[in-house]
Amino acid sequence: QVQLVESGGGLVQAGGSLRLSCAASGRTFAFNNYGMGWFRQAPRKERERVAAISWGGDSTDYADSMKGRFTISRDNAKNTVYLQMNSLKPEDTAVYYCAASRAYGLGAPYDYWGQGTQVTVSS
Numbered sequence: 001q002v003q004l005v006e007s008g009g010g011l012v013q014a015g016g017s018l019r020l021s022c023a024a025s026g027r028t029f030a031f032n033n034y035g036m037g038w039f040r041q042a043p044r045k046e047r048e049r050v051a052a053i054s055w056g057g058d059s060t061d062y063a064d065s066m067k068g069r070f071t072i073s074r075d076n077a078k079n080t081v082y083l084q085m086n087s088l089k090p091e092d093t094a095v096y097y098c099a100a101s102r103a104y105g106l107g108a109p110y111d112y113w114g115q116g117t118q119v120t121v122s123s
Contacts, residue, residue, distance in 0.1 A: 002026035002112045004098050009117030012088055016121070020083040022098030022114055032056070034111075035104035036074060036081040040094035040119075049106040050096070051083060061106050088121045095119075 008020040020038070024031045038050040051072035052061040060072050071084040081098055095118050099110035 002029045002100065004100060004112055004114035006096065006098050006114045006117040009096060009119045011120045011122065014088060014090055014121055014123050016088050017084070017086045018088065018119060020085070020096055020098075020117060020119075022081045022083075024079045024081070024100065029100075031079040031100075032076040034100040034102060035108060036072075037099045037101060037106065037108070037110060038070075038072060038081075038083045038096060039099060040092075040096045041116075042091075042094040045094075047097075048094070052101075052104060052106045052108070053081065054104040059104060061104075063106065085119070088119075090121045090123045093119060093121050 003025045006022045037052040039047050041047040049063050053072045057074045069087045074081040095116040097116045098114045100112040101108040101110045
């Protein structure tokens, strides 16, 4: 059983920052063998790709609207992936999910998903 648990969401004013974390666990889950991604879904909208990071963290991929504002990183010793979000905008309001893939990239198929953490940006 693989568990991905997101944390760090909350309410922030426009222009502020948040850092999301996603802790992975599982008896047979080899975190450093998985690409990781962040996605988000706003009310009444489809799920949107945010960022992805490769197994070793040396490659990253971002959706165009997040480039320059969001940074994905990972700590394989802690089985954790992070999403640093700066210059937040009200349109960034959504539930943010992390996911794990045997491949890498925003377009890769993701095998495991977390439950999500709410991010609300006030204007």
